[in-house]
Amino acid sequence: MISNMKWAALGVLVLSCFSLMVHLFLAKSSANLVQYHAITAFTDDLGYAAGSKGSVNKKLWGKVQALEGLHPYANPRSAFPDPNKQNNGFIYAKIFGGFEKIRTSICDLVAVARLLNATLIVPEIQESIRSTGISFQFKSFSYMYNEQQFISALANDVIILKQLPPNLSEARKQKKFPTFRPQHSAPPEFYMTNVLSKLKESKVVGLILTDGGCLESILPQRLVEVQRLRCRVAFHALQFRSEIITLGRLMVERLRASGQPYLAYHPGLRRDTLAYHGCAELFQDIHSELIQYRRKQLIKQGIISEELDVDSFARKGNGSCPLMPEEVGILLRTMGYPPRTRIFLAGSETFGGQRVVIPLRAMFPNVVDRTSLCSREELANLVGPEVPLPPDPLESLPVKSVKQQKEEWDKAGPRPRPLPPPPDRPIYRHEKEGWYGWVGENDTEPNPSPSHIREQAHRLLWDALDYVVSLEADAFFPGFDNDGSNWPDFSSLVMGHRLYEMASSRTFRPDR
Secondary structure (H helix, E strand, O other), X not given: OHHHHHHHHHHHHHHHHHHHHHHHHHHHHOOOEOOOOOXXXXXXXXXXXXXXXXXXXXXXXXXXXXXXXXXXXXXXXXXXXXXXXXXXXXXXXXXXXXXXXXXXXXXXXXXXXXXXXXXXXXXXXXXXXXXXXXXXXXXXXXXXXXXXXXXXXXXXXXXXXXXXXXXXXXXXXXXXXXXXXXXXXXXXXXXXHHHHHHHHHHOEEEEEEOOOXXXXXXXXXXXXXXXXXXXXXXXXXXXXXXXXXXXXXXXXXXXXXXXXXXXEEEOOOOHHHHHHHOOHHHOOHXXXXXXHHHHXXXXXXXXXXXXXXXXXXXXXXOOOOOOOHHHHHHHHHHHOOXXXXXXXXXXXXXXXXXXXXXXXXXXXXXXXXXXXXXXXXXXXXXXXXOOOOOOOOOOOOOOOOHHHHHHHHHHOOOOXXXXXXXXXXXXXXXXXXXXXXXXXXXXXXXXXXXXXXXXXXXXXXXHHHHHHHHHHOOEEEEOOOOOOOOOOOHHHHHHHHHHHHOOOOEEOOOOX
C-alpha cells in the first residue's frame, strides 16, 4: 500500500514538472505579444464554423443586393483641362490635428489649388514634424502617406512639388509671403476674392489649417468636377505608405483566420467630439471636467457658437452624442450577432479608457484591437528607428548611485540605526500633469510633454492601421458619425470610402 502511494506521488510530481515546463515554454514563445493572445485564441462561433449559410448569416454578413450594381468611378465627365505650368504661383500649407483632420484637409487643399490655378507644395503634417526624435525615414507627409503616389496620381489635375524652389524657400523662411487661416467650411468665393489677388502679387501664399478642412463640403453645381477631384484625392491619390498597408492586411488575415468574418467597430468616443456636441454629462467626475474644459476652448476659438452648459441627455436623445459601447453590444446582440463574433475595436483614442469597453467585452469575448493582433516588433518596425527621449522626472525618480547611497549611509547617525525609510513612490504623469491631474490644481491645461507629442504622432499610424482594417471589414458599425455637422471623424471617412469602393458591403448607420 505504501509502495503504491509512493509511485502515485512520484507520478504526480513528474506530471507537475512537465506541466510547468510546458507553461514556461508557452510563456516564452508568446512574450512578444503586447496584451492579448487573440491571434490564435479566438473562440469560434460553432454555428458559423459548421458552415451554416442560412438567412441569418446572409443578413449579418452578406452583400446588400440593391447596391451591387454600383461601381467606383471618379474620372472627369466633362471638360477638365490639364494643369498649366504657367499658373498663378505656389501654395504651401501646414496642417494641424489628428488623422481625420489631416485627411480631410489634404482633399480640400488639392481642390483649392485647382480653383486658384496654382502649384501645390506637398502639405506639411505638423503632428509628425513637431515631434522631436521620430524616425528619420518618415517625415511630415511621408510619415503616413505615399508621397510619390500622391504626386503621380494627380498629375493630370494639379501640379504638385515636394518643396518650393530654393529662392522662394529662403524667402519663406524670412516670412515674406502672406498666410491665411481659412475656416474649415470656407466658400470658394473666399479664395477667389481674398487669396487669389495675393497669390498673383507675391507668387506664394501659405495656408494654416487647424479645423479639419478648408473648403465647404458641398460645392456649387458649376464646380462639380472639382467635387469629383476631391474623390480622386481621397480614394486614389491618398495611399498609405507600404509598411502600413502590409501590416494592415496582415491584421485582416489574422482576423479572418479559419474563414471567419469580422465586424469593425469605432466607438467615436473622442474628447473633441464629445466637447463639440456637448456630451459631458454622459461621463462622471474628472472626465466631465475635461470635456467641459475642451468645450470652453472651442467656444473661445469660435468653432462653437453655443453656451458652455447644455443638457447632454437631451443631446443624446436627439442623436448628437455617440452610442456607448454597452449600447452597441446590446444592438449587435439584438440584430442577431452571436457572442463569439469577432469584433475589431478601431481608433487610437477611446475617451474614458478601456473601462468603458468592459461591458462590450463581456458580451463579445472576441473583441480585439491592434495590440492584440500585432507583436511589439511589428509595431516598432512601423514606427521606425527613433531617438530615445530624456527621462521624464515626473514618471521616474532619479536613481542614486552606489557612491551616493554609501555617503548617505555614512552620514546617518550612530549605530544601532533604524531601518532606512522605504524608497519614495514615483509620481506618475496621470497623477500630476498629464491625463487629468492638472484639473484639480489649476484652470490651465499644461503644455504637452515630449513623450505626449511623440505619442500623438504615433496615433496617426495607429489610426491608419485601423482605417485599413475597417475598410476591409465584412461589416462596419460606427458608434458615431458626423451627420453633416462638418466636423470630420473617423467613422464618416470609413463609411464614405466603403460606399465608394464597395457600395454593397454591409455598413451600418444606426439611428442614435
